[in-house]
Amino acid sequence: MAMPSQRGEARLSAGGGTAAGLAANLVRRIDRLALPEAALVSVTLAVPELAGLTRLPAMADPWSWQRPSEGLALIAWGCAHSVAPADTAGLAAAYHGLDWAHLDADAGGAEPVAFLGHGFGGPDALDFPPALLRVPLLVLRRRGERCELILSHRGGVAPARIRAAWGEALEDFAQALAAPPLAAVPVLPRRVEEIPSPALYRQRVRAATQAIAAGRLEKVVLSRRILVEASRPLRPERLVEALVERHPSCAILTAGVDGRTLVAASPERLVACQGRDVGSYALAGTAPSDPADPFLGGRLLSGAKDRHEHRLVVEWISEALGGLCETLDVPAAPRRMGLGRLEHLWTPITGRLKPGAGLLQAAARLHPTPAVAGLPLAEARAVLAELGETRAGWYSGAFGWIDRAGDGEMAVVLRCAVLDGDRALLSAGGGIVAASEPEAEFAETELKLGIMLEGLRRA
Ligand SMILES: C=C(O[C@@H]1C=C(C(=O)O)C=C[C@H]1O)C(=O)O
Numbered sequence: 001m002a003m004p005s006q007r008g009e010a011r012l013s014a015g016g017g018t019a020a021g022l023a024a025n026l027v028r029r030i031d032r033l034a035l036p037e038a039a040l041v042s043v044t045l046a047v048p049e050l051a052g053l054t055r056l057p058a059m060a061d062p063w064s065w066q067r068p069s070e071g072l073a074l075i076a077w078g079c080a081h082s083v084a085p086a087d088t089a090g091l092a093a094a095y096h097g098l099d100w101a102h103l104d105a106d107a108g109g110a111e112p113v114a115f116l117g118h119g120f121g122g123p124d125a126l127d128f129p130p131a132l133l134r135v136p137l138l139v140l141r142r143r144g145e146r147c148e149l150i151l152s153h154r155g156g157v158a159p160a161r162i163r164a165a166w167g168e169a170l171e172d173f174a175q176a177l178a179a180p181p182l183a184a185v186p187v188l189p190r191r192v193e194e195i196p197s198p199a200l201y202r203q204r205v206r207a208a209t210q211a212i213a214a215g216r217l218e219k220v221v222l223s224r225r226i227l228v229e230a231s232r233p234l235r236p237e238r239l240v241e242a243l244v245e246r247h248p249s250c251a252i253l254t255a256g257v258d259g260r261t262l263v264a265a266s267p268e269r270l271v272a273c274q275g276r277d278v279g280s281y282a283l284a285g286t287a288p289s290d291p292a293d294p295f296l297g298g299r300l301l302s303g304a305k306d307r308h309e310h311r312l313v314v315e316w317i318s319e320a321l322g323g324l325c326e327t328l329d330v331p332a333a334p335r336r337m338g339l340g341r342l343e344h345l346w347t348p349i350t351g352r353l354k355p356g357a358g359l360l361q362a363a364a365r366l367h368p369t370p371a372v373a374g375l376p377l378a379e380a381r382a383v384l385a386e387l388g389e390t391r392a393g394w395y396s397g398a399f400g401w402i403d404r405a406g407d408g409e410m411a412v413v414l415r416c417a418v419l420d421g422d423r424a425l426l427s428a429g430g431g432i433v434a435a436s437e438p439e440a441e442f443a444e445t446e447l448k449l450g451i452m453l454e455g456l457r458r459a
Helices: 019-031 088-096 159-178 198-213 236-246 295-302 304-322 359-366 377-387 438-456
Strands: 040-046 064-067 072-077 081-083 100-104 113-118 131-135 138-143 146-154 190-195 219-229 251-257 260-266 269-274 277-288 325-329 335-339 342-353 398-403 408-412 416-420 423-432
Touching: 019 040, 019 159, 064 236, 064 398, 072 113, 072 159, 081 088, 088 113, 088 131, 088 359, 138 159, 146 159, 198 219, 198 377, 198 423, 198 438, 219 377, 219 438, 236 251, 236 260, 236 416, 236 438, 251 398, 251 408, 260 398, 260 408, 260 438, 269 359, 277 295, 277 304, 277 359, 277 423, 277 438, 295 304, 295 342, 304 325, 304 342, 304 359, 342 438, 359 398, 359 408, 416 438, 423 438
Parallel strands: 040 100
Antiparallel strands: 040 146, 064 072, 064 251, 072 138, 081 131, 113 131, 113 398, 138 146, 190 219, 219 423, 251 260, 260 416, 269 277, 269 408, 277 342, 325 342, 335 342, 398 408, 416 423
């Protein structure tokens, strides 16, 4: 544990060195390297001494991604390059336009990474930018046993300037890692606003089922959000810690945008790529899981309404991804994915990409899936607009990372909150099909909101 002491003396671990010592050591290693030349330059250093310290430290506007079940953590610090395109297509253009040179100083084989995120499309009630691509100044990456620091900087400037910027960032980052965690006083956030009101949400579910019965569309995903207030500022890094512990199979992500922090524990993979292997999750159909009632999940698997809702998503993803793939594997029947108090129907879809196809191309085709929008998409968007629904803070958009070689993953932003001081705005929704009932749909959103509400008690 870090010992409280003066700046520069803070210890990274009981037996380890000081934060200042680590930073000085890394700076010496960087000084010996000949930096590559390009518009964007990166260097990766192995840092086994940080392997036990890949928790998100307290910082302003944190960007991070963790998949604890895969032993993956990416913690960013600062910004070397950022682009704010108008949409997902713009994200792909921004990424492919990067002139990015890299020096793998310890021959660990790892590529430098960029983070990216975007909203659902259309107005964002929190005015989050439609899309962002960011190459951080530093990324601490842990993958299994390996731990590395990736440093990036805009090229075309004197190497001494780059080294100075990295040196300063390394010092600050090491200090943040060594800072002792703040006392864990539990908070009880209370609801201060519900948008729409519970009664209006039920009414929207009814209106949606009527539009479906009238033959306008097959499915539409409605959502609601709640604003909660705590008695003191909420801390994203503590919320992340709680989510990592409770939902290790999810993608736990943060994106700091102008002092507000989006935090999510998403069970839904929009797309993941490794080489030409690609995968996406169809996730739709939800029920409470009750350990005392093992048959409940069985009912989810055999229930006609949820199976129908799920099948629509499987077919749509198979078609969207299939167009980019040489081979596609779609399991014949869904499985159950358990997430604490609820569970989903889940079909992991995998394939082999055609040459030239990649993660961002797949992401642009897959977003928004009928798991968060509806079918057909244009009619679903029209119904959402008629019902007056808006989404906020990238909820039901996507967030993830991509490395220089094109490997990476994006998750659908679900089970999320935007933290702003002592307040947090939580969003959740659910798919409405012909057989949906207002009360059950409302209860489903409450279950989904429960994941963040529970985490926030420890924020
Ligand atoms: C829309 C959300 O979740 C999506 C909708 C689901 C459903 O309708 O059953 C299940 C998982 C997600 O794909 C949400 O969590 O807000």
